[in-house]
Amino acid sequence: MSIFDLRLETARLLLxxxxxxxxxxxxxxxxxxxxxxxxxxxxxxxxxWRSLATLTGSWHLLGYSMFSVIEKDSGRWVGRVGPWQPHGWPGPEVGWSIVADRWGHGYAPEAARAAIDWAFDTLGWERVIHTIAPDNHNSQAVARKLGSQVLHATRLPPPHEVDVEVWGQSRQAWLARR
Incomplete structure (x- = not known):
C-alpha cells in the first residue's frame, strides 16, 4: 500500500x-x-503551491505530514491537520488549520485526535507538541481539549522566526486520557 492510499476516518471527517x-x-x-x-x-x-508541495514532499521524505481534512458529507476540503516536523522544528508536532467558515464545529480537535492516535500508534512517537502563537486563543482551546498544556516558549526556525508557546503531552498522558 502506498502512503497516498492512507485514510483516517472520524465520525464526520476523512483525513x-x-x-x-x-x-x-x-x-x-x-x-x-x-x-x-x-x-x-x-x-x-x-x-x-509551494506550501502544498512541501506537505506532499514531507510524505515522501519522512512518511508523514499534514493530512488534508475532508468533510464526509460534502466532500469539501476543510483544512490540514497532522504530524509535522521539518528540520530544526522544536519537536514532533501535530498541528491543525481549519477553514474559517468551519471554525466552531469541532473539526480541529476531532481531526487532531485521529492524527495524534496515528502518530503514537503508527509512527511510534513518544510525545507530541503543538506550536501555538501566544495570542492564538482558538488553537490554545483546541490544545486544552486534547489534554495538552504549555511546556515552554521558543522561537521557530527560519523562515518562520516567530515566538511560540510549545504545548504538548507524552504518549503515556495521551493514552491515560483515551
Missing part, C-alpha cells in the same frame, strides 16, 4: 495525504487572512 486536486481549496485557504493570521500571513497562489 488523507494531500493531492494536486486539493490545490484550489488550499490556495483559497492560504488567501484568507483569518486562518493565515498565525501561519505566516496570506500567501499568493504561487506560494500556496
Amino acid at each position: 488523507r495525504p494531500p493531492c494536486a486536486e486539493d490545490f484550489a481549496a488550499f490556495a483559497a485557504f492560504c488567501a484568507d487572512p483569518l486562518p493565515m493570521r498565525h501561519l505566516g500571513g496570506v500567501q499568493a497562489p504561487s506560494v500556496a
Whole structure:
C-alpha cells in the first residue's frame, strides 16, 4: 500500500495525504487572512503551491505530514491537520488549520485526535507538541481539549522566526486520557 492510499476516518471527517486536486481549496485557504493570521500571513497562489508541495514532499521524505481534512458529507476540503516536523522544528508536532467558515464545529480537535492516535500508534512517537502563537486563543482551546498544556516558549526556525508557546503531552498522558 502506498502512503497516498492512507485514510483516517472520524465520525464526520476523512483525513488523507494531500493531492494536486486539493490545490484550489488550499490556495483559497492560504488567501484568507483569518486562518493565515498565525501561519505566516496570506500567501499568493504561487506560494500556496509551494506550501502544498512541501506537505506532499514531507510524505515522501519522512512518511508523514499534514493530512488534508475532508468533510464526509460534502466532500469539501476543510483544512490540514497532522504530524509535522521539518528540520530544526522544536519537536514532533501535530498541528491543525481549519477553514474559517468551519471554525466552531469541532473539526480541529476531532481531526487532531485521529492524527495524534496515528502518530503514537503508527509512527511510534513518544510525545507530541503543538506550536501555538501566544495570542492564538482558538488553537490554545483546541490544545486544552486534547489534554495538552504549555511546556515552554521558543522561537521557530527560519523562515518562520516567530515566538511560540510549545504545548504538548507524552504518549503515556495521551493514552491515560483515551
